[in-house]
Amino acid sequence: MEINTPTAPMIDLSRHQDGSSDTSAFARDVAEGLSTKYKTLPSRYFYDGTGSRLFQQIMDLPEYYLTRSELEVLTQNKKNMAGQFSQGGPFHLIDLGAGDALKTKLLLQELTAQQRNFDYVPVDISKDAMLELSDSLQQELPQLKVEAVVGEYFQALEWLQENKDGRKVVLFLGSNIGNFKAEESITFLQSIRSYLHAGDQLLMGVDLRKDPGVILKAYNDEAGITAAFNLNLLDRINRELGADFNVDQFCHHAIYNPLEGVMRSFLVSKQAQDVHISEAGLTVHFDAWEAIHTENSYKYSIPQVEELGRQCGFAVDTVFYDRQKGFADVLFSVA
Ligand code: AVJ
Numbered sequence: 001m002e003i004n005t006p007t008a009p010m011i012d013l014s015r016h017q018d019g020s021s022d023t024s025a026f027a028r029d030v031a032e033g034l035s036t037k038y039k040t041l042p043s044r045y046f047y048d049g050t051g052s053r054l055f056q057q058i059m060d061l062p063e064y065y066l067t068r069s070e071l072e073v074l075t076q077n078k079k080n081m082a083g084q085f086s087q088g089g090p091f092h093l094i095d096l097g098a099g100d101a102l103k104t105k106l107l108l109q110e111l112t113a114q115q116r117n118f119d120y121v122p123v124d125i126s127k128d129a130m131l132e133l134s135d136s137l138q139q140e141l142p143q144l145k146v147e148a149v150v151g152e153y154f155q156a157l158e159w160l161q162e163n164k165d166g167r168k169v170v171l172f173l174g175s176n177i178g179n180f181k182a183e184e185s186i187t188f189l190q191s192i193r194s195y196l197h198a199g200d201q202l203l204m205g206v207d208l209r210k211d212p213g214v215i216l217k218a219y220n221d222e223a224g225i226t227a228a229f230n231l232n233l234l235d236r237i238n239r240e241l242g243a244d245f246n247v248d249q250f251c252h253h254a255i256y257n258p259l260e261g262v263m264r265s266f267l268v269s270k271q272a273q274d275v276h277i278s279e280a281g282l283t284v285h286f287d288a289w290e291a292i293h294t295e296n297s298y299k300y301s302i303p304q305v306e307e308l309g310r311q312c313g314f315a316v317d318t319v320f321y322d323r324q325k326g327f328a329d330v331l332f333s334v335a
Contacts, residue, residue: 008134013151027241031280043179043295048236054229063217066175069327070205074103077320078110088199090117091167096153097176098122101133119145123156157195173205178298189312202332206300210326212258219254219263227252242278263297305330
């Protein structure tokens with residue numbers, strides 16, 4: 001289904017043919033996650049309107065170094081990156097999980113300044129974000145060809161497969177790969193690889209292993225924004241699925257495991273309680289101090305990233321670091 005805004009063309013894949021949204025998938029995932037012995041909720045549901053705003057605030061927090069580190073990587077290496085993207089001629093720049101594209105804009109400005117032949121395809125599940133981004137790019141880079149896609153990553157890649165010929169450079173920035181467990185990240189990158197051809201490239205942002213204390217603080221900020229971000233998931237379930245979570249009776253808990261290199265976030269029930277979720281047709285019991293696992297944020301070493309790429313049909317071309325070598329944007333080519 002195609003929706004044309006007055007500014008830039010936009011493709012909306014997020015709605016069903018009958019116009020209904022994905023409440024039922026949300027209800028199903030929540031019911032499934034809260035019906036198992038160890039309760040869990042998928043982190044992709046953090047990002048409703050409120051959650052997206054809270055994540056914007058997280059990116060500005062003094063403790064949350066990830067976004068600033070990646071901005072530094074891009075600022076220092078954009079010339080080199082833009083040159084490497086353009087080596088094979090014209091291309092589509094596909095930005096998976098573009099959001100406000102704060103970081104990508106550095107590359108877009110550079111590519112435009114170098115007068116490279118490309119168009120920009122931001123992909124995001126947030127329609128509001130894609131509308132705002134199309135608007136702001138119209139203002140800031142009026143010559144740039146932009147076609148935003150609203151939908152899930154693979155819906156979007158499927159659509160691209162059918163609608164856009166030519167070379168592709170895929171961006172998967174922001175350490176979003178960190179949300180996947182080992183097997184999930186392999187499946188994910190293998191799927192991306194299946195949509196690419198010789199000469200295509202992937203630039204992926206990874207948060208690197210570092211002092212555990214630094215990582216721990218990034219997910220336990222003084223201002224409590226990360227706690228609010230995590231707890232908003234329960235508010236969202238209340239709002240969208242007619243549930244009666246007493247959000248005050250849960251607390252945010254996030255711990256780093258340096259052996260596995262993973263930050264794990266939880267919501268812990270402060271008391272024994274029952275929660276009714278109407279849309280899921282479910283009553284969930286919580287024992288006192290029982291937890292819901294809400295997010296994994298994996299941290300990588302460079303050898304792990306190389307191995308991950310290799311398993312998925314990618315070869316590392318260049319690793320771009322920030323000054324502290326705490327974050328990397330890794331440029332892969334199709335092996
Ligand atoms: C957007 C997945 C990269 O895991 O660091 C920030 C999300 N969660 N604070 C991350 C997040 C808690 C973030 N990613």
